[in-house]
Amino acid sequence: xxxxxxxxxxxxxxxxxxxxxxxxxxxxxxxxxxxxxxxxxxxxxxxxxxxxxxxxxxxxxxxxxxxxxxxxxxxxxxxxxxxxxxxxxxxxxxxxxxxxxxxxxxxxxxxxxxxxxxxxxxxxxxxxxxxxxxxxxxxxxxxxxxxxxxxxxxxxxxxxxxxxxxxxxxxxxxxxxxxxxxxxxxxxxxxxxxxxxxxxxxx
Amino acid sequence: xxxxxxxxxxxxxxxxxxxxxxxxxxxxxxxxxxxxxxxxxxxxxxxxxxxxxxxxxxxxxxxxxxxxxxxxxxxxxxxxxxxxxxxxxxxxxxxxxxxxxxxxxxxxxxxxxxxxxxxxxxxxxxxxxxxxxxxxxxxxxxxxxxxxxxxxxxxxxxxxxxxxxxxxxxxxxxxxxxxxxxxxxxxxxxxxxxxxxxxxxxxxxxxxxxxxxxxxxxxxxxxxxxxxxxxxxxxxxxxxxxxxxxxxxxxxxxxxxxxxxxxxxxxx
Numbered sequence: 372x373x374x375x376x377x378x379x380x381x382x383x384x385x386x387x388x389x390x391x392x393x394x395x396x397x398x399x400x401x402x403x404x405x406x407x408x409x410x411x412x413x414x415x416x417x418x419x420x421x422x423x424x425x426x427x428x429x430x431x432x433x434x435x436x437x438x439x440x441x442x443x444x445x446x447x448x449x450x451x452x453x454x455x456x457x458x459x460x461x462x463x464x465x466x467x468x469x470x471x472x473x474x475x476x477x478x479x480x481x482x483x484x485x486x487x488x489x490x491x492x493x494x495x496x497x498x499x500x501x502x503x504x505x506x507x508x509x510x511x512x513x514x515x516x517x518x519x520x521x522x523x524x525x526x527x528x529x530x531x532x533x534x535x536x537x538x539x540x541x542x543x544x545x546x547x548x549x550x551x552x553x554x555x556x557x558x559x560x561x562x563x564x565x566x567x568x569x570x571x572x573x574x
Numbered sequence: 575x576x577x578x579x580x581x582x583x584x585x586x587x588x589x590x591x592x593x594x595x596x597x598x599x600x601x602x603x604x605x606x607x608x609x610x611x612x613x614x615x616x617x618x619x620x621x622x623x624x625x626x627x628x629x630x631x632x633x634x635x636x637x638x639x640x641x642x643x644x645x646x647x648x649x650x651x652x653x654x655x656x657x658x659x660x661x662x663x664x665x666x667x668x669x670x671x672x673x674x675x676x677x678x679x680x681x682x683x684x685x686x687x688x689x690x691x692x693x694x695x696x697x698x699x700x701x702x703x704x705x706x707x708x709x710x711x712x713x714x715x716x717x718x719x720x721x722x723x724x725x726x727x728x729x730x731x732x733x734x735x736x737x738x739x740x741x742x743x744x745x746x747x748x749x750x751x752x753x754x755x756x757x758x759x760x761x762x763x764x765x766x767x768x769x770x771x772x773x774x775x776x777x778x779x780x781x782x783x784x785x786x787x788x789x790x791x792x793x794x795x796x797x798x799x800x801x802x803x804x805x806x807x808x809x810x811x812x813x814x815x816x817x818x819x820x821x822x823x824x825x826x827x828x829x830x831x832x833x834x835x836x837x838x839x840x841x842x
Contacts, residue, residue: 489671489672489675489819489820490589490671491815494822523661527667527668530664530667535826553622560633561653561658562653562661563627565658
């Protein structure tokens, strides 16, 4: 912070502090951003302010799949052309964007907003597993695709959910795990390589 | 300072991960030569990172690490053991994470402890080989001993008298079993059955693998588990965070996993 008040006008100090709260923004970057706003055209600043307010006022979580949305239910849950018998479970809303970009999936989603992380005290009640169970009660859903990250925490979450909903008779599948494009075999870890070998396909 | 080599090699088990910034992570490692330490891996969350799979929690890896100003930096990592069976089984994975948390909580930064490291490898090897849950008891009690909290199982912890062949009180605050005469001044505790006493004592006389080979019925397993959990709680002065999760997983329904009928999707 500049000089602990005194010469810096109060609104600037407040702006610097606001930027400083953002992730990855240190005190120097916060100052630079604040002075950038000060020099920028007023309209830019107004747009930024309006966007900030709007995102908090108009964006909510879909009451069905917990995706972030402007209208409830979200556009995926409302779309009559999507297959209601398949739910793809993801960690974060951004994962839905990635899957949509990839194309090829026409079912519904469910966002957990996190993964199980017992060492940090994040348990099943801290992520949205219960809402998934509620969705399965209608009997309409035939398959749940676990699309959590292939990390220890993501795998643990998948296995937990699989064991939880297994008795409901719903098929639980997991995204294939193996080599990402552009990978080097030489640097690939043993677990991934073994899985890739098992999941090989005829050319 | 200037003579200090810029990099050092070690091996270690990755205990935990914290993500920072866009693509970096800080990993807590337990190493036989360095003890417990944190180091950062730059860009490790990118798909093309060379170190990604080698730094997953519960992986034993060879590491090349550069001294950093605040945090050391991983420069190379190669898996020694990926413990795949642990990764693919919810129970084993839960137990292993619990063990990792205990190692993390009980050890101080940069204090190497070869025996504790061997103990960690033993329990991971056992869980990877599908050892039953009570193998973890051997790990917990051995860890308590290495950390200076060895409970007194042979005689009364308060008066030193020989214990009769009967149920005894286990008091964490007294530091072990308490004879009938001393119960009133032992404080809180739980009464332990003769069968459980024998199991607890056997942890001293056996290796982890031998102890894991023991057959315990469910009731006895639970009794020993809660007895040891109390000793751990007392030594740590808190509940391990993964303890609650352990219970939640134990309460899940147990059915054979559904078999997928498509071969392009992997069933869990």
